[in-house]
Amino acid sequence: SPAMAAVEPPSTVISSLPLATVQTEPALVSADMRQGFDLSGPWHYSIDPYRAGLAGFHGETPDPGQRRFIDIDVAKAMASDNRTLYEFNLDHAPIAVLPSSWLTEAPQMRHYQGLVWYQRHFDAPATRKGRIFLRLGAANYASYVYLNGKPVGRHEGGFTPFSFEVTKLLRDGDNQITIGVDSVATPTSVPPPVTDWENYGGITRPVRLVETPDTFVDDAWVRLTRDGKLAVDVHLNGADAVNHPLRLKIAALGVDLPGTTDAKGDWHALRPAPAKLVRWSPENPRLYDVVVDAGEDHWKDRVGFRTIEVRGTDILLNGKPIFLRGISLHEEEIGAEPTRAITPASARALLSEVKDGLHGNYVRLAHYPHNELMTRTADELGLLVWSEVPVYWMIAWDNPGTLATARNMLAENILRDRNRASIAIWSVANETPVSDARNSFLRTLIADVRKLDDTRLVSAALLVDHGKGPGAPVMTLADPLADSVDVLALNTYNGWYTADRLSDLPATTWNVPNNKPIVFSEFGADALAGFHKPQKFSEDYQADYYRATLAMAAKMPTLRGMSPWILKDFRSPRRQNPDFQMGWNRKGLISETGVRKMAFYVLSDYYLAKAAKAK
Ligand code: GCB
Numbered sequence: 001s002p003a004m005a006a007v008e009p010p011s012t013v014i015s016s017l018p019l020a021t022v023q024t025e026p027a028l029v030s031a032d033m034r035q036g037f038d039l040s041g042p043w044h045y046s047i048d049p050y051r052a053g054l055a056g057f058h059g060e061t062p063d064p065g066q067r068r069f070i071d072i073d074v075a076k077a078m079a080s081d082n083r084t085l086y087e088f089n090l091d092h093a094p095i096a097v098l099p100s101s102w103l104t105e106a107p108q109m110r111h112y113q114g115l116v117w118y119q120r121h122f123d124a125p126a127t128r129k130g131r132i133f134l135r136l137g138a139a140n141y142a143s144y145v146y147l148n149g150k151p152v153g154r155h156e157g158g159f160t161p162f163s164f165e166v167t168k169l170l171r172d173g174d175n176q177i178t179i180g181v182d183s184v185a186t187p188t189s190v191p192p193p194v195t196d197w198e199n200y201g202g203i204t205r206p207v208r209l210v211e212t213p214d215t216f217v218d219d220a221w222v223r224l225t226r227d228g229k230l231a232v233d234v235h236l237n238g239a240d241a242v243n244h245p246l247r248l249k250i251a252a253l254g255v256d257l258p259g260t261t262d263a264k265g266d267w268h269a270l271r272p273a274p275a276k277l278v279r280w281s282p283e284n285p286r287l288y289d290v291v292v293d294a295g296e297d298h299w300k301d302r303v304g305f306r307t308i309e310v311r312g313t314d315i316l317l318n319g320k321p322i323f324l325r326g327i328s329l330h331e332e333e334i335g336a337e338p339t340r341a342i343t344p345a346s347a348r349a350l351l352s353e354v355k356d357g358l359h360g361n362y363v364r365l366a367h368y369p370h371n372e373l374m375t376r377t378a379d380e381l382g383l384l385v386w387s388e389v390p391v392y393w394m395i396a397w398d399n400p401g402t403l404a405t406a407r408n409m410l411a412e413n414i415l416r417d418r419n420r421a422s423i424a425i426w427s428v429a430n431e432t433p434v435s436d437a438r439n440s441f442l443r444t445l446i447a448d449v450r451k452l453d454d455t456r457l458v459s460a461a462l463l464v465d466h467g468k469g470p471g472a473p474v475m476t477l478a479d480p481l482a483d484s485v486d487v488l489a490l491n492t493y494n495g496w497y498t499a500d501r502l503s504d505l506p507a508t509t510w511n512v513p514n515n516k517p518i519v520f521s522e523f524g525a526d527a528l529a530g531f532h533k534p535q536k537f538s539e540d541y542q543a544d545y546y547r548a549t550l551a552m553a554a555k556m557p558t559l560r561g562m563s564p565w566i567l568k569d570f571r572s573p574r575r576q577n578p579d580f581q582m583g584w585n586r587k588g589l590i591s592e593t594g595v596r597k598m599a600f601y602v603l604s605d606y607y608l609a610k611a612a613k614a615k
Helices: 010-018 071-078 344-357 370-379 400-417 436-452 502-508 539-554 600-613
Strands: 037-038 041-047 095-098 115-123 131-136 142-147 152-154 164-165 172-184 206-211 214-224 229-237 243-252 255-260 266-272 290-294 299-305 308-311 314-317 324-329 362-365 384-390 423-428 456-462 467-470 473-476 488-490 509-513 517-521 559-562
Touching: 095 164, 131 142, 152 164, 214 243, 214 290, 214 299, 229 255, 229 290, 255 266, 255 362, 255 400, 308 456, 324 344, 324 384, 324 517, 324 600, 344 370, 362 370, 370 384, 370 400, 400 423, 400 436, 423 436, 436 456, 456 517, 502 539, 539 600
Parallel strands: 324 362, 324 559, 362 384, 384 423, 423 456, 456 488, 473 509, 488 517, 517 559
Antiparallel strands: 037 206, 041 095, 041 115, 115 172, 131 164, 131 206, 142 152, 142 172, 214 229, 229 266, 243 255, 243 290, 290 299, 308 314, 467 473
């Protein structure tokens, strides 16, 4: 069942903290556009490496005096009886400013992986009415949430939002919120322990109290269908959700559609799109203000309308073939101490490097759902997006809890971002080894995508077998998943991880299906910014590698785009080469401090020429 987590904490804690999933909690779609109360800012924090706050020394429910937060009953007992033992007081612990990963909080936290408790106080909003939800944009990896010492719930997965209703738990005046976040990946988590990126533990996205009326629009999905219709699905949550009147309004298009929800609180509409609708595209990223009025609730979002589909070996945007001029990126800011605390300005800075610097029209947001600011900014700047879940390398394919976790995070990601015109491709995995268990795991995810969103493309970044011919390499895709995806996405590193001569790359033979569009989801080579020599790890070699790979790409008749690896150098604990890497994957076209390498200009010139040809 989906209410199962891959990482199971001690059973006593499970029974008091319900697991938040898309089945159990409201989706609060477009919550970032709603009224609320931001709990970002200073929080106290305390490490708990032995997880004593989750279980006592024999695995039992921890004694109230051992909890990591002041349980209000303990506080009362202490006030009246000085024999009460209370070992911890988070209110006296050091301070972290959230959202951010704890890795950059203090030098001694740099390599801490484990459980950390966060706590702060806040005054309840004075004029409370309706309902209040606590929403976390993301906390990596497992979260345990308490309000005023009372259990609220838990969540698994480090990159998707989750919410709990706290209307009844809130007190007038002072409130105390406590959140334990455990960053440790296990063989059954998603992603598993071994990845090629830093595991940024902590609360890395905003924590907010979101206010809604008693009955509110929990989900609204507004889009253009491939046959040019305006389609709307609305779901109301609350006591009056059934047979409830509502109105969809898009003022700039003169749309004002009345409706009434059905017995499930749902409303669906399908209409010819207004003639004056201007379609969203990278060249003209037109967004419209959309409102759903339902009683006291006024749901709003800014939505672009476009179609994306595959016809034969072409990818069509608004009916016209497009070449995806992309780059991959991790969710990190420019700077020597990235901490995954994306702001509107840093999202814009990162994506502007793609749009203006590289002349791109596409980004692969690797390898997990990025901050919602990233997809909103992609909508505004005009960049198509590949959105991915961290089903990466060696997942516990046979574990039903792992599958449930992956399905839930995929659903959380799609529900969060279905209204983003920028999203073109949902990806379900990266570089996973073929086996029966893996194939059926990924086919389940692909079926989920198609059920949740039939307006976009599905893919997964696949590995290609490398064979050495007499000269040039022979690349063979032997992955049965090729049949199930819309776009064949291939990762290739010939000339970097292999001893191929760069001059041989253009003559590479590709044994790949020729009935679908292909994109290079990755190719790349490490370079230390400022290092110039005719050898690997130099800017010169990286630039030559790009020239050779682009020459190879030019000979592939069904190649429809690429997202080379990667925009910026990023932290990876795997990468400890002392001369060049020092804890960083150096495949960036830009160093972590913002220095553009030679290869940046190779790709940027290539995309500029491609863009000119597309006109
Ligand atoms: C890959 C992975 C990516 C790595 C990259 C590399 O194929 O998908 O996560 O960072 O290669 O640098 O080796």
